[in-house]
Amino acid sequence: MELEVRHLRVLVTVADAGSVSKAAAKLGLSQPSLSGQLKRIERVMGSPLFERSPTGVQPTAFGRFVLAKARTVLAEMAELRPDSTRRNSGEPRQRVVRIGGVPGPIVSRLALCLRRRYAAGAGMGDTEVHSHVEQSSISLMRLVGSDRLDGAVIEEFAGHELTEVPGVQRSELVPVEPVFVALAEHHRLADRRAIALEELAEESWIVDPLTDSGESSHLRTACQTAGFVPQIRHHATEAAAARGFVASGQCVSLAQATSHEGLGIVVRPLVGDPIVRRLEICWSDRGVIDGDTLRRAAIEAYLGIVDVNPSFAYWWAAHPEVHPNLD
Template identity: 65%
Template structure:
């Protein structure tokens, strides 16, 4: 934590000497400490110049993470302090892959546990995470309680002894997102082969296997996908698609609008499975309550996209656990 605060102070002051004064250290001492931190990270975090210091590209990434970690620590301290002066609430720490499921899951779990323990307040903390494996490990390390994760064939998630996991949706098709002015936007279904000349945008940090499935599906359709854009942030990705510069894969439960349409692919060439997982120790008595709350949350998403609502109605075999 001390090292993170040092990095942020150097970045915020723009000078090692000013940072040293702020931290109550000598400049040589802070310079030596900063060099040790950079050696530990294995890469320079700041560029030095006569006028001061500027973060490198990697340094900006580290600083962003540092701010998040310190903010979370401060929130944890604040929450702990509150527990000392009031009755402990029921705390649920949930996580999910990016998308609308996290918000629905939070509401469903709050309702479920409030009905189970009406005398105690139920608080929900949430965490969106691109990596399903990371979400499971956060349960294993007692940082989360309930998560919704995804997996693609050939990229199955490991079994962790402390984590109870059950199928939520056996088969969910992956759709495609296009700008609403795209020549194919008026079609009810889109043949993947018709996108052979399109540029694609993907999230380079996804470890679920989705990008590999995109490549294989395109190859089966007779072409190699032209992946020209990368974005880890949803708003940036949607802006690129809405501008007509590229297309992207999209969750079937994605909402349309703001220049975007979301359409199914003919034959469902790419599908994923969704599971709900929870701490087998903490919810040994309430596992079924968690599963039902997750199912309720997912059912609330089906109507988000008319195309998916029609698909859902005509494919009952894909979701036997929910019905």
């Protein structure tokens, strides 16, 4: 016998029920049939997975190890299945809202705002909020379109407009958000309130080579307009690695205006806002969250992060025309 996904579900159900008879009832099997399955699974694994007693069953040390792996596999399998498949299968499920977004503080704040809203809503206190952070906005839209996410916060740069995805609705969150620059705290320009892009002509830059938003292209265009070609000498797909390079003074990088300072880094605006992005939300009409709820929660989340960076808080106060409207 080869171990299959259904066998993992059996193990998890038995462990959660704490009793073979209770697990059999949940699985729609007879107790002798389930006991036989357990014995066959244990033979395949080569060691007992449960300790039997008159009061029920408890996982052995090896059983706890196997169960941890089984739960991970089942969770990953669930993520691979479109939500519409689960809805139509008749499987009972807890209400889960799955939101996504581009990297930055907005996704964690959005998840928190939704949790608070659902906790305050009548009969919705048991709603879980799951999240997924993804660099690619088009990938996020496709996840929404395939029912793997219910909604997401996405970004768009002029000239690199996102392709429409069937079944995905979009709405503006913030029409203009400037892109700032991150410098080492000991950098010669770190004490400036704002930095002219041409002052960075001799600097080395670090970029993410996998991003498809168009941000790197905008960097090159803005630098050329300022009279120089950016010296992109470093590439990193992982934020902590990029932060380490910047903090050590080896290079500078573009940064979200809502980025946290500290750990050796300061984040400053660029004079004249030569690079900007647009933030939107997207959702599916088939999802469990409607566009108005998502929009209100996203606005609340965004307003909660505008003062993360004092430089952006100053910029934000000076540009009321880009403030989102709850009406």
